[in-house]
Amino acid sequence: MKNDDVVALWQTQSSDGFRMRTEDVRKRIETLNRKLRRRTIDGYLVCATLIGVFAGWMFVGGMNTLQTVGAVLTIIGVSYLAWQIRANRFRSLPIDASGTLQHLRNELVRQRDFHHLGSRFWWRILLFVPGPLVFSAGFAQAHPEEPTFTFIRIETISFIVLALATIPVNLWMARRYQKQIDALARLQEEA
Amino acid sequence: MASQDALYEEAASVFGAALERLAGSYEFDRDKCRDLLQDIHLAIWRSFEGFAGNCSLRTWVYRVAHNVAASHVVRHQRAGKRPLVSLDDVDDLTVAGDSGDAFDRQQSLERLREFIQQLKPIERQVILLYLEGTDAAGIAEITGISAGNVATKIHRIKKILAGRFGKGERNEE
Numbered sequence: 282m283k284n285d286d287v288v289a290l291w292q293t294q295s296s297d298g299f300r301m302r303t304e305d306v307r308k309r310i311e312t313l314n315r316k317l318r319r320r321t322i323d324g325y326l327v328c329a330t331l332i333g334v335f336a337g338w339m340f341v342g343g344m345n346t347l348q349t350v351g352a353v354l355t356i357i358g359v360s361y362l363a364w365q366i367r368a369n370r371f372r373s374l375p376i377d378a379s380g381t382l383q384h385l386r387n388e389l390v391r392q393r394d395f396h397h398l399g400s401r402f403w404w405r406i407l408l409f410v411p412g413p414l415v416f417s418a419g420f421a422q423a424h425p426e427e428p429t430f431t432f433i434r435i436e437t438i439s440f441i442v443l444a445l446a447t448i449p450v451n452l453w454m455a456r457r458y459q460k461q462i463d464a465l466a467r468l469q470e471e472a
Numbered sequence: 473m474a475s476q477d478a479l480y481e482e483a484a485s486v487f488g489a490a491l492e493r494l495a496g497s498y499e500f501d502r503d504k505c506r507d508l509l510q511d512i513h514l515a516i517w518r519s520f521e522g523f524a525g526n527c528s529l530r531t532w533v534y535r536v537a538h539n540v541a542a543s544h545v546v547r548h549q550r551a552g553k554r555p556l557v558s559l560d561d562v563d564d565l566t567v568a569g570d571s572g573d574a575f576d577r578q579q580s581l582e583r584l585r586e587f588i589q590q591l592k593p594i595e596r597q598v599i600l601l602y603l604e605g606t607d608a609a610g611i612a613e614i615t616g617i618s619a620g621n622v623a624t625k626i627h628r629i630k631k632i633l634a635g636r637f638g639k640g641e642r643n644e645e
Contacts, residue, residue, distance in 0.1 A: 283634075284630050284633050284634055287580075287584065287603070287633050287637050288602075288603055288605065290577060290580060290581060290584070291493065291581070291584065291603040291604075292493075292603070292604065292605065294493065294581055296488075296489045296492050296493075297492060298488075298489075299488065299491075299492055299506070299509055299513075300484060300488060301484065301510065301513045301514075303477040303480055303481065303517070306480065306513060306514060306517045307517075309510070309514060310514055310517070310518065313514075385543045385546070385547075461546055461547065464546045465543075465546050
């Protein structure tokens with residue numbers, strides 16, 4: 282087989298005749314964008330619900346001082362989370378022929394930075410964790426009777442464990458994205 | 473300038489089969505290959521939003537397609553997978569069926585695909601473009617590699633193809 286035969290063999294291989302109608306392309310892109318928007322909206326909804334519950338409770342009354350401080354701190358923490366969701370939301374940017382890999386790199390860097398144990402991560406922990414803990418302490422103070430007290434203790438310990446677990450999980454996620462960024466850099470260097 | 477839809481329609485009809493071959497060279501798994509092909513089509517459609525006609529449609533389409541495929545490689549790098557090699561290290565490559573005597577069309581194609589899949593993405597781009605009949609200048613424009621480097625790589629590719637896929641001819645003689 283000569284080189285030309287190899288080229289001919291390659292070019293004449295059977296094809297599935299894959300085609301996408303432009304309407305299908307538009308629909309698919311709209312579905313993808315909708316999914317991403319949905320994820321962001323879900324995040325907002327969770328934040329809004331938490332803020333609503335704590336603000337409503339404060340408005341109705343019946344909280345002691347510790348609970349009120351905890352509720353205010355939680356509202357601040359959740360608001361910060363909502364702001365981070367907004368700042369890190371996926372933006373559907375137009376891509377150009379040369380920029381696809383750069384676009385991917387930007388996305389990977391954005392995701393790595395979100396999980397990176399840098400200042401933004403510690404701010405998230407610092408702003409989000411104390412509120413529920415103070416609120417739980419206030420709740421325990423208001424309900425020293427068993428079994429509510431034990432339940433609050435278990436809930437608080439679980440919350441602390443979950444908060445601590447975010448450290449290795451985020452570390453692992455950041456490393457995973459960094460590996461992909463490195464692989465992409467190697468690929469671009471080769472070019 | 474033609475509309476985004478019209479450009480996409482033209483690209484899909486002219487390069488549709490080549491894009492299928494390209495996707496098949498980056499992904500063996502049939503379902504994943506279809507997903508990749510779909511991603512390529514979506515990226516091409518989206519990219520036409522910014523197409524100003526500064527290069528040929530062919531160059532533009534291949535650039536987008538190869539970038540999407542390379543992104544696919546990065547995203548789906550599997551642990552424990554064989555490392556990708558460059559054309560210079562190709563002698564170390566073993567492809568199933570290398571020692572076999574049967575050189576029918578389908579087998580040759582499968583061996584060729586497997587061989588291409590083991591190459592580093594940039595060299596995969598060069599060999600795929602060569603197989604699609606793109607000249608050295610076109611390959612250089614699409615990949616961003618210097619023309620001299622492309623010429624060297626093509627020379628090497630021709631040698632490898634003759635060495636690996638020329639066996640059939642000797643068998644037939």
